[in-house]
Amino acid sequence: MPEYVLRIRRYSPDTGAAARWQDFTVDLEPHQSVLDGLLQIRDRQDGSVGIRSSCQAAICGSCGVRINGRPHLACHTHLESALGTSGDGIITVEPMGNMPVLKDLIVDMDAVHWKKIKRVTPWLVNSEPVPEREYVVPAQSMLDITQSMACIQCGCCVSDCLSMEVDPLFIGPAALAKAYRFVGDPRDGEHPARLKDLAQDPHGMYDCTHCFNCIEACPKGVAPMNQIMRLRRIASADYGIEDDNNGYRHEHAFVRNIERNGLLHEADLLPDSYGGKFHPRAVPALVGSLPAIVKALMRRKVTLGKALGHPHKAPDDVKRIFKVVHQRPERRELNLYVTGTEDEDEPTYARGGPTDGSSAGHTPAERSPNA
C-alpha cells in the first residue's frame, strides 16, 4: 500500500503552548479518505489527535477540516486527490477557519456556526390560517429550495467566508442559505419580516462580498452565495424593501445606470447608491470619498467632463432588452442545481481548453472536463 504523509496542525489552548505542525505517515489505499488516515493515526500512533467524525459518508457534517489550505469533509476527500493538491507531496490538515479551535482539528461550532444559524429563525413559521389537514404545496414551488435543504451544517463555507474574516458579526453563508430555505418555502408566513430583518442588519444579506468562496467550499452544492443573491432579489423586487445599508439603492442605481448608458458610468453610481447626487445621505458618503476622487482628478485618471457628463449612451436594443425583460409577468430563473446540464453531443463547450487559434470560434480543441 502507498504511504501518505499527513501534516497535522496540533493545538490545545489549555496547555498554553503554541500551535505546531506534526507529520505522520500512514499506509492506506489511494481511494481511502483523509479521515481514514486521521483515524488510523489516532488508533495506532497518537491517541491524542483531536478530530470529530461520525458517519464517514459525507452525511453528518462533523468532519470539516482544511486540507491543503481549503475546506473539505475529511471523509469525502481521497488521499490520492489530497496528494494531488498538496503541491509538495505532504498533505496538510488544519482546523477550519473563522471559528475558535478547541483542540487540534476540532473547532467551536457552537460559538460561531450554530449561533448564526439560530439568528435566522431556522424553523417554519406557519402561514395563517393553518389548514385543518396538511399544507398542500405544488411540487414545483419546493424544487427551488431543495438546494438550500441539502446543507449538512458542516461549516466548510463558514470556514472560508471572506466577509466574515474581516467582519465576524456577518451572519454568513450557511445561515443565510438556511434563511432562504424558509423564504423560498410557500408554507412559511413570515417572508417579509424575515427579509426585512436580514436586509436591515448591517451584517446581513448585503454584507456578502460575492467572493464565491462558499460556493467553492460547499461539499453539497448548496452554493450559499446564490441563495444570498436570491434573498436580495426577492427583498428588492418582490417586497421593495429599502434597507439602510444601501443594498436596495445600490442595486437599483446600478441597473438604471446600465439601462441609461449601456456601460457603467461610475461617477453617478456612488451618489446614486446613496439616493442620488443631491440626496442628504449621499453627502457624507461623497465627502468620505472626496480624497480619492480629488486624487483621481489630479492624476487625470478621470477628467471633470467625464465625471459629470455622459460619454456613452446605450444602444436602443439594449434599452429594449431591459424593457422586454422587466415587463415579463414573472421573473425567469434557471437553477442548474435543479435542471442539471444537458449533455449535447457536439463538443462545442470550451471554457476549459485552449483553442487551436484558427477556428471561427465554434470548433475549439478540447472539451472542459467540468462541462
Place this chain on the structure above:
Amino acid sequence: MKVAYWPGCVSRGFTPELHGSMAKVAEILGLELVELDRASCCGAGVIAEHNQELADTLNARTFALAQNEMESGASLMMNICSTCQGAQSECQERLDANSPYREHINSTLAEEGLEYRRGIVNKHFLWLLVEEIGLEEIKRRVQRPLTDLRVGPFYGCYIVRPTDRLGIDAQHPRDAYLHQLIEALGGTVVDYAGQYKCCGFPVITMNRETSLKQAGRHLGDAIDANADCLVTPCPLCHLNLDLQQPLAERVVGRPLGMPVLHLPQLVGLALGLEPRELGMSKHVVKPTAVIDWSTSVVGGIGTTRAA
C-alpha cells in the same frame, strides 16, 4: 491573431490606463483587437442579482456580437476584466446548459437579428497570454526582464472561483497563471495571504468598513511579504486597492503605499514600454518602486529595444 475584444466599462471609465496599456501591448504582441463597441456592461453580478434573465440576455447579446466578428476572422472573444470573465462565464454556463432556455433568450435577441450559438470561447487576456500565445513565446519577446522586481499576484475572486465554471483543472491551472507569467517575464513572485481573497469592492457602498478592511489587509500582507508591487487582472480590484488605498490606510491604521499594476502594464514593462506610456502616472498610489526599478535597469538594456 485577431480577437473580438470586450474592454468592459471600468477600463474606459475610472481606469482608462488599463484600456490604453492593453492597446499598446496588443500592438507589440501582434494582437488585433476588434472592439465590441456596441456591447453592454456584463452586469458585474449585480444585474444577475437583480434579474437573472436580464443579465443572461445582455451577455448573450455580447456573445452574439462577438460571434459575428468570429465569422469574419476573429479567433475568440477576449476580455481584460476578471469581473467580466466571471459574470459572463456564469451567464454562459446557463445558456450552454439548457437549449430551451437558450432559445428563449435568443428569441429576445432575434429582433436585432442576433443569435447566440452555444460554446463561445471567451478568454481573459491572462488566459490568452498563457494558452494562446504561450509562456515560451512571451519569454522570447521580453525586452526588459523584470529582474529583481518583487511582484505579488492579486487574483481576486471572479477569475478563480468557482473552479469548474472557470475551467480550472490540472491541464489548465488558470489559478496559477499570474505566477507563471510573472516568472516568464523575469520577475520574482511574492506569495502573500491575500492573493486569492476578495478586494472588497462589491460592498464598498453597503459596508465600507468590511470593504476597506479587506483591501487594507491584503495590501498590508503584501508589504509584510516585501512585495514591490501587486498585479491584478481586474480593474474593479484596482479601484479598491489603488483608488481607495488612502481610505483603506485609515481603516487598517497603517501606512500602505503599495503600487498596484494592471496586468497589461506589467506585461508592457517587460516588453520594453515605459511606465508613463503605460499610464502608471494615473494611479493614485504612485508606483515609485516600479519606476525606480525601471529607470535603474533601463540604463543597461533599454537601448536594445527594437524601434
